[in-house]
Amino acid sequence: MxxxxxxxxxxxxxxxxxxxxxxxxxxxxxxxxxxxxxxxxxxxxxxxxxxxxxxQMNNETDETIRDKCQQWYEMLFEVNDKEEIIKTYKELNSLMYEHHSDSLILFEIHKIRYFLILSEFEEALTQINRLADMSGTFDSLHLFYWYKFKGNYNTAKNEFNQAMRMYKIAEEKLNQLELSEEKIADLQYTIAVTHSKLHNTLEAIEYSDKAIDIFRKQYNFIRCAQCHIVLGISYRRIRMYDKSIKNHNLAKHLGELSKNRQIIQLTNQNLGYLHSTKGDRKKAIHYYVEVLNDPEVDMNARLTAVTSLIKEYYSIYDFDKTREMIDNGIELLDNMKNKEAFKIHYYVINSYNYAIRQDNEKFETLVINEFIPYLQKHKDFANLVDYAKMLGRHFERLNKYKDSVKYYKLANVTYEELINL
The missing domain is CATH 1.10.260.40 (lambda repressor-like DNA-binding domains)
Known part of the structure; x- marks a missing residue:
């Protein structure tokens, strides 16, 4: 540097x-x-x-720092123990302050990824802003990670269009670099996930196939499983259900081989959604309960299972189970420090909570003034269709037909947008 x-x-x-x-x-x-x-x-x-x-200027120390940095970058690249990541970060941060090292800029850029792993989103944004003025001095390797990690930040904030823009710029830098195949595949997988979030189904399949070809050669079962999950979601969306189930089962098998509970339960969550789409509520509930009953899954997976079960039980008029899941979800949210990261779960749980209690004023205020604008802002068309319909049915029951038509129309318009993506 x-x-x-x-x-x-x-x-x-x-x-x-x-x-x-x-x-x-x-x-x-x-x-x-x-x-x-x-x-x-x-x-x-x-x-x-x-x-x-x-x-301090010391070339020998710089070599030690460079090796330690590489170990830390690998920790951020794969799933690792957060305590070990934090410990190594503190050691490196101390060394960087005391010695001149050519690794400093790359280390500072990787801090963005580090803060995101710890869900410290404000720290990540502060780091992005701190480095922005210097980005004109970055070389191609710096720029690759700079754009990739800025994309990761946008993804964490559910800003998927902006994230895609960042990832595509990072992808353009690959021609100027000699990165390992696995790092290239990681970006391809990340782009596949982002296409999936944007409902660009064919692109999600294309990039998942690219990534899985490389991960197979590396015998990286976890990353292969992640690609199979994206493929499973994509094939479900184009109603190729047999292919979807096949990919989810492959993902689950790889998760079991690796004894990775997160992969297994992510697969169960998606199998639940697939059977819900097909109208098989019993099977859907079975898979969601599998996720909820696993003590090893992370908080996001647990909350996603809870909100899915709320919807399923409500749809079959099992209101006792619906209330049980709502209480479960509220308790989970109350124990969360970073509630902003789980905002969609908050909206879903409270929407159904007010609906089942028939607290019409709170239900309308929350869904119309907060939840619908949130979904529109984040272009979450699938949920927007569901909750616009929910509002339509709500106003229909109250004989407020003008409002009912308004939200049924919003659901239809949004559905048209969704199928044209």
Whole structure:
């Protein structure tokens, strides 16, 4: 990495102004030129600036840092113990402050991914903003991860169109890099998932097939299973149910071989949704209960199973079970620290809670003023169809036919958009 941007990054990290760093060494204007690569400073000036920043120049240490960084990047790339990821991060962060290392920029970019893994979304955004001014100095490898991780941030915020834009720019950088096949496949899988979120079904199949070809060669069962799940979802959407079930069963088998509970239960969740789509409520409930009863699944999977069961029980008029699942969901949400990440679950649980209690005012206020705009903003057309219909039926029961027609019309228009995606 060029020394100018390196000094700038360290100065920003230490919350030091240019005037404070430059005082007694160079002029404020000259430091600005150094940082922005508009002049080449003498080794003596660089040494003085680094000393003030507390940076040691040591090539041997830089090699150690580079190796440790690579280990940490791999931890972020695969599913790993969060405590180990945090421990390694703290060690590296301390080393980066004390020593000059060419690995600094790549380390700082990977911090975005690190904060996202920990669900620290504000920290991730702060890191993106901190690095934005320096992005003009990034090389091709830096830019690849910069755009990929910004896409990851957009995905975490359910901004899938923006995420796709970032991932496609990252994909364009592949021609300029010699990355491992597995890292290329990881981006292809990520693009496949994003296409799936946007209901670009054929593109989701195309990118899943690309990724799975590479993961098979690597005997990476977990990543193959993840691709099979995307394929299962995609084939369900185009009503190729046999192919969908085949891919989900392959994913489940690979999850069982790897003893990966998250893969197994993600497959069960999607099999539940598939049977619900086919109208087989009994089978759908069976698969959702499998997810809910597994103590090892993460909170998102648990809440997704709960909301799915609420919908299924409500649709077959089993209101006792519906209330039980609503209470379960409210309890889970009450224990969550980062409620923003589970906002859609909050809306679903409370929509049905107000509906089953026949609290019409709260139901209408929540669904019309908050939930429908949320779904429109995030272009979640599938849920928008369901909840627009729910509002239509609600107003129909109340003999408010004008409002009923309004929301049935919204459901029909949205459905047209959905099938044209």
């Amino acid at each position: 060029e020394i100018g941007p390196y000094i700038k990054l360290h100065r920003i990290k230490q919350e030091m102004t240019q005037a404070e760093l430059a005082e007694g060494i160079v002029s404020f204007a000259y430091l600005s030129k150094i940082e922005n690569q508009k002049t080449e400073a003498s080794s003596n000036v660089i040494s003085l600036l680094c000393t003030r920043l507390g940076i």
